[in-house]
Amino acid sequence: xxxxxxxLAAGSAVIALSVSSAAFAGDVTGVVVDQTDTIALQxxxxxxxxxxxxxxxQRDGSFIFADVPEGTYTIxxxxxxxxxxxxxxxxxxxxxxxxxxxxxxxxxxxxxxVGQGANQASALSRKRASDVVSDVxxxxxxxxxxxQNVAESLRRLPGINVLNDQGEGRFVSVRGLDPDLVSTxxxxxxxxxxxxxxxxxxxxxISSDIIESIEVKKSLTPDMDADTIGASVEIKTTSAFDxxxxxxxxxxxxxxxxxADHVSPKGSVDFSTRLGDNFGVTGGLSYYKRKFxxxxxxxxxWEEKDGLIYAEEVEYRDYDxxxxxxxxxxxxxxxxxxxxxxYLRGLYSQFDDQEYRRRTTFKMGxxxxxxxxxxxxxxxxxxxxxxxxxxxxxxxxxxxRSISAGxxxxxxxxxxxxxxxxxxxxxKESGSVDTAKFERxxxxxxxxxxxxxxxxxxxLYSVISGPADFNDPSTYGLDDLELTTLSDAQDExxxxxxxxxxxxxxxxxxFTMQAGFKGRWREKTYDKNAExxxxxxxxxxxxxxxxxxxxxxxxxxxxYRGATEFFNANRDLFELQDIDTAFDSAAEDYSIDEDxxxxxVLGRWDSNTLRVIGGVRYEHxxxxxxxxxxxxxxxGGALPDGTPAADDTVLVTPxxxxxxxxxxxxxxxxxxxPEENTVFRLAGYRSLxxxxxxxxxxxxxxxxxxxxxxxxxxxxxxxxxxxxxxxxASAEYYMSSNGAITAAVFYKDVxxxxxxxxxxxxxxxxxxxxxxxxxxxxxxxxxYGAEIGISQQFSMLPAPFDGLIAQLNYTYTNAxxxxxxxxxxxxxxEITLPATSKHTMxxxxxxxxxxxxxxxxxxxxxxxxxxxxxxxxxxxxVDNHFQLDLSAKYRVNKNVQMFYEWVNINNAKYxxxxxxxxxxxxxxxxxxxxxxxxxxxxxx
Numbered sequence: 036x037x038x039x040x041x042x043l044a045a046g047s048a049v050i051a052l053s054v055s056s057a058a059f060a061g062d063v064t065g066v067v068v069d070q071t072d073t074i075a076l077q078x079x080x081x082x083x084x085x086x087x088x089x090x091x092x093q094r095d096g097s098f099i100f101a102d103v104p105e106g107t108y109t110i111x112x113x114x115x116x117x118x119x120x121x122x123x124x125x126x127x128x129x130x131x132x133x134x135x136x137x138x139x140x141x142x143x144x145x146x147x148x149v150g151q152g153a154n155q156a157s158a159l160s161r162k163r164a165s166d167v168v169s170d171v172x173x174x175x176x177x178x179x180x181x182x183q184n185v186a187e188s189l190r191r192l193p194g195i196n197v198l199n200d201q202g203e204g205r206f207v208s209v210r211g212l213d214p215d216l217v218s219t220x221x222x223x224x225x226x227x228x229x230x231x232x233x234x235x236x237x238x239x240x241i242s243s244d245i246i247e248s249i250e251v252k253k254s255l256t257p258d259m260d261a262d263t264i265g266a267s268v269e270i271k272t273t274s275a276f277d278x279x280x281x282x283x284x285x286x287x288x289x290x291x292x293x294x295a296d297h298v299s300p301k302g303s304v305d306f307s308t309r310l311g312d313n314f315g316v317t318g319g320l321s322y323y324k325r326k327f328x329x330x331x332x333x334x335x336x337w338e339e340k341d342g343l344i345y346a347e348e349v350e351y352r353d354y355d356x357x358x359x360x361x362x363x364x365x366x367x368x369x370x371x372x373x374x375x376x377x378y379l380r381g382l383y384s385q386f387d388d389q390e391y392r393r394r395t396t397f398k399m400g401x402x403x404x405x406x407x408x409x410x411x412x413x414x415x416x417x418x419x420x421x422x423x424x425x426x427x428x429x430x431x432x433x434x435x436r437s438i439s440a441g442x443x444x445x446x447x448x449x450x451x452x453x454x455x456x457x458x459x460x461x462x463k464e465s466g467s468v469d470t471a472k473f474e475r476x477x478x479x480x481x482x483x484x485x486x487x488x489x490x491x492x493x494x495l496y497s498v499i500s501g502p503a504d505f506n507d508p509s510t511y512g513l514d515d516l517e518l519t520t521l522s523d524a525q526d527e528x529x530x531x532x533x534x535x536x537x538x539x540x541x542x543x544x545x546f547t548m549q550a551g552f553k554g555r556w557r558e559k560t561y562d563k564n565a566e567x568x569x570x571x572x573x574x575x576x577x578x579x580x581x582x583x584x585x586x587x588x589x590x591x592x593x594x595y596r597g598a599t600e601f602f603n604a605n606r607d608l609f610e611l612q613d614i615d616t617a618f619d620s621a622a623e624d625y626s627i628d629e630d631x632x633x634x635x636v637l638g639r640w641d642s643n644t645l646r647v648i649g650g651v652r653y654e655h656x657x658x659x660x661x662x663x664x665x666x667x668x669x670x671g672g673a674l675p676d677g678t679p680a681a682d683d684t685v686l687v688t689p690x691x692x693x694x695x696x697x698x699x700x701x702x703x704x705x706x707x708x709p710e711e712n713t714v715f716r717l718a719g720y721r722s723l724x725x726x727x728x729x730x731x732x733x734x735x736x737x738x739x740x741x742x743x744x745x746x747x748x749x750x751x752x753x754x755x756x757x758x759x760x761x762x763x764a765s766a767e768y769y770m771s772s773n774g775a776i777t778a779a780v781f782y783k784d785v786x787x788x789x790x791x792x793x794x795x796x797x798x799x800x801x802x803x804x805x806x807x808x809x810x811x812x813x814x815x816x817x818x819y820g821a822e823i824g825i826s827q828q829f830s831m832l833p834a835p836f837d838g839l840i841a842q843l844n845y846t847y848t849n850a851x852x853x854x855x856x857x858x859x860x861x862x863x864x865e866i867t868l869p870a871t872s873k874h875t876m877x878x879x880x881x882x883x884x885x886x887x888x889x890x891x892x893x894x895x896x897x898x899x900x901x902x903x904x905x906x907x908x909x910x911x912x913v914d915n916h917f918q919l920d921l922s923a924k925y926r927v928n929k930n931v932q933m934f935y936e937w938v939n940i941n942n943a944k945y946x947x948x949x950x951x952x953x954x955x956x957x958x959x960x961x962x963x964x965x966x967x968x969x970x971x972x973x974x975x
Contacts, residue, residue, distance in 0.1 A: 060540075062131040062447050063103050063124060064373070066096040067112050069147040070139025072279050076114050076147065077157070078164035079138065080711070084109040087643035088545070091164040095276035095376075101447020102540040112136040113711060115163065116156035116773030116828065117147055131373075146773075149175050149926075151840050151883040151890065152828045156773050159826065161248070166256060166648055167704055168716055168763045168779060170194075170824075173248040185238040185246060185270065191879065192251055193779075193822040193844040194266075196872050196896050199916075199945060201329050201356060201963065205237040208870040209251065209265035210781060210820060210848055216724050216757065218263040221270045222380045222439050225260065227526035229386075229433040229460035231561040231623075232729025236460075238268075241384050241435070242321035242362035244286070244303040247273045253781070254704055254718035254763045257635040257650035258534060258551055261700045261722045264759045264785060272364040272382065273307060275315020281308040288934070288970025294328040294585075294963060295355075301325075301970070313370040321362045329354035330586050332493055332960045337909075337951040340404055344952040345411040345486065347400040349494060353393040353584040353592065361385040377442035384435040392427040392470075393582060393592040397484060397496060409488040412499070415477045420484055424511055424575055425472040426593035429519070431464045450536040450547075457529050464522040471598035473511040473575040477501065492946050492960045495587055508575035508591040516573075516602060516609065517619075521564040528557040536639075544642030549650075553633045559728050560626040565619040568602070568609035577601050614667070617685040621665045625732035625750075628659040629725070646706040656725065657695040660752050662733035664688040664802070671741035690733045692752040698723055712771070716779075718763040726754040726789055730810040735802055747807035749799050755787040755812050765822075773840075774827030783818040788868075790854045793905050816852030816868055828883075838884025845876045854903060864907060872897040872915075886926035894918050901947060911958050914946040930975060936968040 067079040075096030082089045083100060085108050092098045092112075105128045111121040117138040124134050139147055147153055153175040161171040170192040187204045190197040197204035198214065206214035214235040219226050226236045252259070252267040259267060283306045289298045303321040310316065331354060334346035367379040398421040402413040413420055441454030482501035488494045504510050534551035578601055580594025602609065637650025666675075666686045674680050702720030709715075725731075734750040765779035790813040795806050824844035830837050850871040853863040867873070874897040881890040895917045902911040921937040945961040 060102040060104050061126045061129055063100040063110065063126060063134060064131055065098060065134040065136065067092045067098065067114070067136045067138060068096050068279055070137050070141075071148060072137060073148050074278050075276060076138060076160070077277075078161040079112050079114040079136070080160075080164060081110065081112045081136075082643070084111060086542075089641070089643050094274060099445060099447050101538065110134050112138060114138050114147070114156065115159040115769060115775070116152060146830075150888055151881045152773055152830075155826055155828060155840065155842070157248075159769060159773070159775050161250065162775075162777075163714060163767065163769055165250075165252075166646065166706065167252050167254040168718055168765050169250055169252045169254075171248060171250045174243075174246065185241050185243050185249065188243055189238070189249060189251065189268070190894050191842070191877050191892065193777075193824050193877075194253070194820075194846040194848070194875070195251070196870065196875055196899070198870065200237075201327070201354065201961070206235055207238060207268060209253070209268075210783075210818065210846070210850075212265035212783075212818065212850070212868065213870050214265075215727055216263065217265040217268060218260060219268045219270070220260075221382055221437055222272060223269075223441075223454060224382075224437045224439050224456040224458050225528060225530065225555065226435060226437065227458055227460040227528050227557065227559070229435060229462040229524060229526065231462065231522075231524035233727055234725070236435075237433075241270070242303070242323065242360060244305060244321040245272055245319040245362050245364045245382075247271050247277060253779075254716075254761065255702055255720045255722055256648050256704055257637040257652040257700070257702055258549065260553070260633070261652055261654055261698070262724055264722055264724050264757060264761065264783060272366060272380065273305075273317045273319070274366060274378070275307050275309055275317045275368045276376075277317075278307050282306060282974070283308075284972060284974040286970060286972040288968055290325065290966055290968040292325075292327045292964065292966045294330070295326045297326040299323070299325040301968075315368045316366070317368075318365040319363065321360070323358075323360045325358045325360075327356055327358075327963065327966070328583060329356070329961050329963055330584055332586060332957065334494065334957045336400065337949065337956050339952050343404065343406055343411055344954065344956065345399075345404065345406075345488070346494070346956070348396065348398050349486065349496065350394055350396045351496075351584065351587065351589050353582055353589065355391045355583060355595065357389045359385075359387040374446050375442060375444045377440075379440045380438070382435070382437045384433075386433040388429075388431045388433075390427065390429045390431070391595045392429075393580070393584075393589070394423070394425050394427075394470075395589040395592070396423040396425070397421075398423065399484070402484075406485075411486045411488065413484045413486075415480055415482040417479065420477045420482050421474060422477070422511075423472055423474045423514070424508075424590065424592060425470040426578065426595075426598050427468070427470045428596060428599045429464065429467040429469050431462065431467075431522075433460070433462045435460045448538055450538065450549075452534045453532070455529075455531045457527075459525070459527040461526070462522070462524040464519050467519045468599045468602065469517050469519050471516045471578070471593065471602070472514040473508075473593070474514040475511045491948070491955050492944075492957060493586060494957060506590045508579050511575040511591070513570050513573040515612065515615075516568045516570075516598065518566045518568065518602070519563070520566055521562060523562045524560070526557070526559040528555055530555045544640060544645070547639040547641070548636075549639065550636045551634065553631075555629075555631040555633075557629040557631075558626070559629070561624060561732075563620060563623045565616065567612040567615040567619070569612060570605075570609045572608070573601065614683045614685055617687075618665060618667050621663050621685070621687040622736045623734060625660070625662040625728075625734055627661075627728055627732060628657075630657040631655070644708050647704070649703040650701070652700040652702070653697065654700065654723070655695065655697040656756075658693065658731075658752075660692045660694075660731060660733055662690055662735070662750060662752075664690050664733075664735040665737070667738045669739065669741045672739045673743060690735065692733055694752070696756075698756075698758070712769045714767040714769075716763065716765045716767070718761075720761050722759050722761060724757040724759075726751075726756060726810075730754060730789065735800070737802060737804065745804045747799065747802065747804040747809075749802075749807055749809045751810050754789060754810060757785055757787055757789065759783050759785045770827065772828060772830055775824070777822070777824040779822045781818075781820055781822075785816040785818065785852070787812040788816040788852050789813065790852075791903060792855050811855075813855075814853040814863060816850065818848065818850040818868065818871075820846060820848035820850075822846045835884065838882045838887075840879075840881040840883055842877070842879040842881075845874070848873055848875075856906070866903065866907075866910070867900050869900050869902070872899045888922075888924040888926075890922045892920045892922075894920075904949065908951045908953075909949050911947055911949055914948065916943055916945075917941070918943040930973060932972045932974070934968075934970055934972065938966045938968070939963065940965055
């Protein structure tokens, strides 16, 4: 506790100074708004020139200087993209004086309100005022966000890599770290994950129509939750005090995907109003129903024989997907007095995903192999060629909801913040056929199947010879039908926090002592029940459909609902497979209680040029974890008591683990601004990320065959959290016009990095195995890199070029760690960390003048390691990605705007590969083609 004692001593010294220097003092308050009095300007820099005291306006535009000595002063306000405004004030001996500012350019009064320039000015102003290393995206007064998906918007920021799912950005990686190492909050509430095994939140479940801003904080202060290593992504919805006037907008649009050949509807409403000067309501509702298709090829089990490199399994997948998203927010804000404000904020997001997947799979592991070059031939002469044709009919529904209530009291000398919150996420699937699998095995039928690997992304098959009924659906009988009767993931968290600060003022600056507490009580559960059925008379012909696949003829495929409808209508014809049902219904279940108690103390020094925030945070974590040990013993295998199993047998034993641990987490952030337009930052802090819940859960799954061989897959309840020391340094130069040049370097030393291993001939927590997959804490990992960003609105150029606006950023990341080789934890090899792209770059060229707004954006990321294989040559990589997008908006009048977007102009594709045999080999390939969107927005 040496740190806290020294901070208290420093505070006591400053108290004595403040009493003598502010014997006769008043307060200066005010608000900063745009020139049209439409919006409050957050993060405007307000300065009392003679005293060299500086503060920033809050999101409602308000600011306060406490204990200002009696006298006459010059006070000025500055905001990116606006001329500096000044006025003279006289502070009385006691009492309060107001100084309000309306910023803007007389020639272009809308510059801070509408369009790309307003978005940039707001984002840069908040970045400049921030206590930490950060980047920001905001919407303008018309409710326009740069992109329609939160993940897609974040892609534009330095150091951000968005991981796609079926062509749409979902998970966010910051500075090359796994999305699970990035925390996400909405209105200060930590969002739990709706998915069963992870902590990360897929951000495509939240529509950007209801978002006011997103701030990516890349360094931490003691009052922030410490559960991040990549960054803290803080999403804020609108507040009634963001605006000065009532506001209502409605948007309607249609989107067309070239593959799906279907127009998808989208609509939203957004409003903000004040019911008097001190109470307001704001909210929004967004709806989007998107249909799209994906053509996919996947390959596995790569082998080499006589110079031929080939996959023993190749799948052709045809996805037809319909996603429906509903997002809503409702917020209430109230000012009880000049010093106290309260709020109540609610968020609801629903994401329904109906996926139909038709798949044709060739399994050639037991076939004869021949060929030359990139042409490989498989035959069934005294061998076997297996072909499967299946259908997945899956409906999955995700929900995220949160409620928070709290407030803020600021008297100038004392400052308090308080909040209680509840958040719950869920993912549910019930009654899905996942999958109905039809198969045929060819043996000694003269079957020859050739594969052409000349295009490493898309191997093409051809049936060279074989039975005439190779493509007859009636010859493909049901192998099994898996019915997911329930897949239910629930993640719920309650939280409460209280922060209290006391500020002291001297002629040299302001010193603040602050302390706080936060409690988080989380429960996550997953319950899966699956049933397996067989019917020897059910064939593909009973569920036949038409394919929409473009890469190659897949042969006969099932219809979307054919297998489901046949099963539901003829369930009495199907035989339940008790062993598979019992095994799958127990293997994945778990529950975890996680309680986190945190407290901190910090000291803050503010002068006209220097801001220092230092302190320490303490977090105590308590876990209560339950899972199942699920053992499948085949007939003839040994039961736990040593007797042979008379039949296939499933044994389920509940297991429970309890544990707790704590961390002390110091941090220091320094902001030095020798001039108003120049900011230097230096930060160092310690943080942690708790293990993925799916890896932590004690799910011990073992299958023992009749030879006594035991294959296992284990969770690890003894996993330690990731721990990291993080260091950042940055320089920011803000131009007199709307622009900035920024540069940053960063370094992270991560301990206890978690990796999945395949281990052989051992015992895990008393359970013997011959081969098992086990997550373990690996060696340390090291991440370092640099970021550069340039943004500029060229309003100084002659017309018509004064409407140009440009943004460019580049990030270099080097992230390496050591993992076991071929399951041997004593033989380590170096890898780049998963989800790490060494090079990422974003470029935007826009034009924003008068009623017209145009923007072309390009996004590039380098390849990255996606999954580890048993050996380096089997590691899965995702190829580099470059995507080009276009948007255009035209303001018909002050109330009506038309817009158009063209997404993925260049038909950027997804390609994952391994390096088996010294060459790139297909693991997964997908293409989606472009999407166009058009619509109209009406604002009042």
